[in-house]
Structure formats: structure tokens, C-alpha cells
Amino acid sequence: MTRTERVIEIENLSIAAAQGGVTLVDDVSLHVDAGGCLGIVGESGSGKSLTLRSVLGLLPPTLKQTRGTTRFQRKPGEGLRSVAPRELRGHGVSMIFQEPMSSLNPTMRIGDLVAAGPRALGMSRRAAADRALQLLAEVGVPHPEQRARAWPHQLSGGQRQRVMIAMALSVEPSLLLCDEPTTALDTTVQDQILTLVERLRAERGLALIFVSHDLSVISRIAGRTAVMYAGRIVEQGPTHDLVDDPSHPYTRALIDSMPQLHGPPSRLRTISGSPPTAGLLPPGCRFAPRCPHAADVCLDADPPLLAIGPHRATACVRQPVTNAGEQP
Numbered sequence: 226m227t228r229t230e231r232v233i234e235i236e237n238l239s240i241a242a243a244q245g246g247v248t249l250v251d252d253v254s255l256h257v258d259a260g261g262c263l264g265i266v267g268e269s270g271s272g273k274s275l276t277l278r279s280v281l282g283l284l285p286p287t288l289k290q291t292r293g294t295t296r297f298q299r300k301p302g303e304g305l306r307s308v309a310p311r312e313l314r315g316h317g318v319s320m321i322f323q324e325p326m327s328s329l330n331p332t333m334r335i336g337d338l339v340a341a342g343p344r345a346l347g348m349s350r351r352a353a354a355d356r357a358l359q360l361l362a363e364v365g366v367p368h369p370e371q372r373a374r375a376w377p378h379q380l381s382g383g384q385r386q387r388v389m390i391a392m393a394l395s396v397e398p399s400l401l402l403c404d405e406p407t408t409a410l411d412t413t414v415q416d417q418i419l420t421l422v423e424r425l426r427a428e429r430g431l432a433l434i435f436v437s438h439d440l441s442v443i444s445r446i447a448g449r450t451a452v453m454y455a456g457r458i459v460e461q462g463p464t465h466d467l468v469d470d471p472s473h474p475y476t477r478a479l480i481d482s483m484p485q486l487h488g489p490p491s492r493l494r495t496i497s498g499s500p501p502t503a504g505l506l507p508p509g510c511r512f513a514p515r516c517p518h519a520a521d522v523c524l525d526a527d528p529p530l531l532a533i534g535p536h537r538a539t540a541c542v543r544q545p546v547t548n549a550g551e552q553p
């Protein structure tokens with residue numbers, strides 16, 4: 226059987242507080258195919274950002290990765306090999322964030338910020354400056370020569386996001402990690418940035434991991450989606466299958482809380498209750514206290530993520546488990 230090439234595989238990732246050992250991300254496994262987009266969706270605090278940051282070893286010093294392996298494909302056709310997260314920074318993987326100002330040095334001009342990546346790859350100052358102009362044009366910054374001389378504070382939020390994307394592309398990554406890059410933008414600019422990211426993925430064959438709390442954003446951009454709840458993946462599969470026919474009650478609740486996905490706008494519902502506090506998990510399934518279908522069996526043990534089809538998995542005891550034998 227031929228299998229699409231994978232760019233990255235993360236297995237059994239767990240993250241805990243360095244002091245006290247409270248688990249914040251629990252046994253998460255993910256993969257992304259070359260040129261594919263994996264969406265990670267879930268409420269605030271579900272562990273999306275920590276999962277993404279750990280890919281590059283960017284966890285804050287108060288936290289530590291307690292388990293997990295990363296395998297990465299350096300070049301097409303080369304196969305996956307084990308890597309330490311910090312080896313990937315600027316070498317195959319780049320990341321963009323919600324707030325561009327935090328990653329744009331305010332004392333550097335836009336052109337120099339974007340040229341820093343090519344310089345680090347060994348380009349001459351002149352060639353790197355030219356490359357920066359090409360990249361600014363590629364991400365849709367108008368009048369690149371003029372903008373290259375501007376300071377970060379002179380740009381709009383959308384323009385700054387484009388500059389951050391140009392910086393991310395400047396080291397020629399095969400995988401781009403996106404941590405809520407459109408959340409702080411108004412809807413028109415959000416749409417433009419999503420269109421840009423989609424275009425870059427198609428034109429450059431870039432693989433993406435895209436984190437958002439907004440399932441409508443994820444369903445637009447991601448071919449496959451992992452739904453996170455309280456530090457774990459509770460459902461995973463092709464996005465359109467998951468949205469059309471969710472198998473986990475939490476995925477269903479996320480869909481029902483987003484009226485733009487189905488139903489008239491007036492049907493906005495919120496998910497009742499709140500996620501558990503890290504370190505104070507309920508007995509059994511961690512979603513049980515909020516689940517409209519919870520039964521006695523749900524209080525016995527936290528259900529593992531099991532295959533329910535060749536490409537889908539869910540962590541709910543109510544689902545029939547198949548012998549598909551293939552990792553979703």
C-alpha cells in the first residue's frame with residue numbers, strides 16, 4: 226500500500242509543570258503529511274499552544290516535556306528520523322503567532338527583519354536584502370521597497386502578520402506551525418490571512434499545523450483535525466467527516482456552539498460547564514461532567530483514543546471500535 230509521505234510524527238507527547246508535576250498535555254500523538262494541514266481545535270486551556278510550542282522546544286522554563294518523541298523528514302523522499310525539537314528551529318520548521326509584535330523586534334526595520342533568515346542561511350547582505358523584497362511581495366505586502374524601510378509599529382496588524390509570515394518563510398521551511406495567527410484580526414483581515422496561508426501551502430507544498438479555538442477557521446483550512454480537551458486528543462480524523470458526523474460529544478458540542486457551521490445564526494449555544502482545572506481531573510472520562518450522554522461506565526476510566534475507522538479515532542466508550550489496524 227502506498228502511503229503519503231509524512232513530514233512529522235509526534236508520539237506520546239506529555240508536558241507537565243516542572244514543579245509539582247501536574248500534567249498539562251497527556252499522551253498526544255500527531256502526524257502531518259507533506260503539503261497537508263492538521264488543525265488542532267479546542268477551548269482555551271486545552272493544551273493546543275503547548276503542544277505546538279513543544280515541536281520546537283519552545284516551552285516556558287516552568288514546564289517540561291516528560292515524554293514523547295519527534296520524527297521529522299528533512300527532505301522529500303528521505304524518510305523520517307528522530308530529532309530533538311531545538312534542532313528543527315530554522316531548519317525545516319517555522320512558527321507564526323497570534324501577536325506579531327511579540328516576534329518583530331521593534332528596533333529593526335522590516336527589510337532587515339525579513340533578511341535575517343536568509344543571512345543566517347549564508348546569503349550575502351545584498352542577496353538577503355533582495356530575497357527579503359521577494360518574500361514581502363510573495364506575502365502580499367504592497368510597495369515592498371518602501372515597506373522594507375518601515376518600522377514594525379508603522380504597519381497595520383494585518384501587514385505585521387504578513388511580515389511575520391515572510392520571516393517564517395525566509396528559512397525555507399517544509400512545515401509551518403500556526404498558533405492562532407488570525408485570532409487578533411478583524412474578520413476581513415482574518416479572511417485575507419487565511420487565503421494567504423492556503424495559497425502558500427498550495428504553491429510551496431508547505432505542510433501546516435494550525436491551532437485555533439475556532440472550528441470554522443479550522444474547517445476552512447485543515448484537511449485533518451485533532452480535537453483537544455483538557456490536555457488530551459479526544460477525536461481525530463478528516464475535518465469534513467468530523468464536522469459532518471462527529472463521534473465525540475465534545476466535538477458535537479463545539480460544532481453546536483458555532484452557528485455559522487450549521488443552523489441559523491440565532492442558534493448560538495455555549496458548552497455548559499467549564500473544562501476541569503489541570504491537576505483536578507474528574508474520575509473517569511474528563512468530559513463526563515459536561516457530557517449530555519454520560520453514563521455510569523463513563524466514570525470508570527478515561528477512555529483511550531481508539532480507531533473507529535481507517536482514518537478516524539475517538540476517545541468515547543459509546544463508539545464502536547473497529548479493527549481497522551491503521552493509525553488514523
Ligand SMILES: Nc1ncnc2c1ncn2[C@@H]1O[C@H](COP(=O)(O)OP(=O)(O)OP(=O)(O)O)[C@@H](O)[C@H]1O
Nearest residue numbers: 249268269270271272273274275276285287288503
Ligand atoms: N507557563 C505555564 N505555566 C503553567 N501552566 C501553564 C503555562 N502555560 C500554559 N499553562 C497551562 O497549560 C494548559 C494548556 O495551556 P495552552 O496554552 O496550551 O492552552 P490552549 O489550548 O492553547 O489555550 P489558549 O488558546 O488559551 O492558549 C492550561 O491549563 C494553562 O493554564
